[in-house]
Amino acid sequence: MNIQIKRYFYGDIPEENTGGGNAGKKEQPGSVTWPLWEVFIRSKQGLDHKHVGSLHATDAKMAIENARDVYTRRMEGISIWVVESQYIHASNPDDAEAFYEPANDKVYRHPTFYDLPDEVKHM
Amino acid sequence: MNQQTIFDYTIHLADNALVIAQRNSEWCGHGPVLEQDIALTNISLDLLGQARSLYQYAASIRNKMNGNDQATEDTLAYLRDAREFRNCLLMELPNGDWGQTILRQFFFSVYQYNLYQYLQRSSDNTLSAIAEKSLKEVTYHQRWSSEWVIRLGDGTEESHRRMQNAVHELWMFTGELTTPAGYELEAARENIGVDPASLKAAWSQTIAEVFQEATLDVPATGWMQTGGKEGRHTEHLGYILAEMQFLQRTYPDSKW
Numbered sequence: 063m064n065i066q067i068k069r070y071f072y073g074d075i076p077e078e079n080t081g082g083g084n085a086g087k088k089e090q091p092g093s094v095t096w097p098l099w100e101v102f103i104r105s106k107q108g109l110d111h112k113h114v115g116s117l118h119a120t121d122a123k124m125a126i127e128n129a130r131d132v133y134t135r136r137m138e139g140i141s142i143w144v145v146e147s148q149y150i151h152a153s154n155p156d157d158a159e160a161f162y163e164p165a166n167d168k169v170y171r172h173p174t175f176y177d178l179p180d181e182v183k184h185m
Numbered sequence: 186m187n188q189q190t191i192f193d194y195t196i197h198l199a200d201n202a203l204v205i206a207q208r209n210s211e212w213c214g215h216g217p218v219l220e221q222d223i224a225l226t227n228i229s230l231d232l233l234g235q236a237r238s239l240y241q242y243a244a245s246i247r248n249k250m251n252g253n254d255q256a257t258e259d260t261l262a263y264l265r266d267a268r269e270f271r272n273c274l275l276m277e278l279p280n281g282d283w284g285q286t287i288l289r290q291f292f293f294s295v296y297q298y299n300l301y302q303y304l305q306r307s308s309d310n311t312l313s314a315i316a317e318k319s320l321k322e323v324t325y326h327q328r329w330s331s332e333w334v335i336r337l338g339d340g341t342e343e344s345h346r347r348m349q350n351a352v353h354e355l356w357m358f359t360g361e362l363t364t365p366a367g368y369e370l371e372a373a374r375e376n377i378g379v380d381p382a383s384l385k386a387a388w389s390q391t392i393a394e395v396f397q398e399a400t401l402d403v404p405a406t407g408w409m410q411t412g413g414k415e416g417r418h419t420e421h422l423g424y425i426l427a428e429m430q431f432l433q434r435t436y437p438d439s440k441w
Binding site for chain 2: 096118123135
């Protein structure tokens with residue numbers, strides 16, 4: 063059986079490939095139609111969960127177990143979050159110009175234009 | 186304590202783990218979906234790791250008994266013939282379909298889970314340490330395999346039928362798990378090992394609970410096939426060893 067699992071990166075998931083809710087999708091005979099899930103792993107206490115990839119599973123329980131098997135084999139984490147990819151709404155790459163470029167010449171938004179007193183530590 | 190008994194007992198535990206690990210590994214690259222392919226391969230590697238620890242210990246015992254032997258984990262795994270293997274017959278049976286492989290793993294994981302709980306308290310420090318470490322792995326194996334027995338048993342008409350067929354196929358090989366061999370009884374008397382008969386109630390209860398949720402029938406206890414623990418195996422073990430041992434027997438001591 064040929065199963066192709068594509069890996070999309072955060073913010074880059076084409077709307078028609080977001081897994082789940084297969085309504086309106088063509089189902090090929092023999093193909094796996096399990097929903098796609100995004101996996102987030104926290105590597106240690108105090109850090110935040112980071113997106114590590116995606117996988118297929120029929121429900122949340124299976125998604126967490128699959129994530130354990132696929133993404134924590136080499137001691138990558140101590141906590142797993144999964145969320146069905148269809149519930150992630152991504153910005154459109156076509157909007158990149160309007161969204162991100164205006165920030166290019168706003169250097170004054172960086173907090174670097176004042177002198178730090180010597181007494182202030184850990185900055 | 187008779188060293189030969191500890192050796193036999195340890196070898197039996199190791200052979201169980203190695204043979205089912207080898208069987209499961211046949212699925213590598215052929216699993217029904219990528220995630221489950223990896224899951225089963227992980228389990229396979231866990232069991233191979235357990236087998237290694239046990240073979241290393243068995244080799245040290247054998248070398249103590251006979252200094253000329255120079256046994257290692259590799260000589261025990263690769264240079265013994267089928268008659269010397271002490272694994273239960275269940276481990277060496279062909280994989281069948283995915284359901285049958287899952288079910289075999291489930292039967293074995295429930296058994297291992299109960300066994301290692303007691304073996305943790307073994308008066309033999311090495312065996313208790315191996316049991317303690319392995320128990321964490323086996324806890325997950327049991328969880329994973331029971332999930333799948335339930336999903337498939339209580340799944341579609343086809344998956345239910347396949348699971349029920351697998352139950353009928355494997356059932357007569359489950360009795361051997363909890364039927365003690367001589368070295369197990371002796372090891373249990375010395376508090377080194379566990380009398381597997383004492384695990385039977387707990388094993389049956391878990392099986393019954395999971396089967397009920399999976400809508401599978403537990404077969405009436407009938408005649409059970411035994412022999413593997415004494416080295417009398419099905420014809421399948423020879424083929425497994427032929428594949429597994431080929432390299433070391435054809436090119437002795439080769440490494441890569």
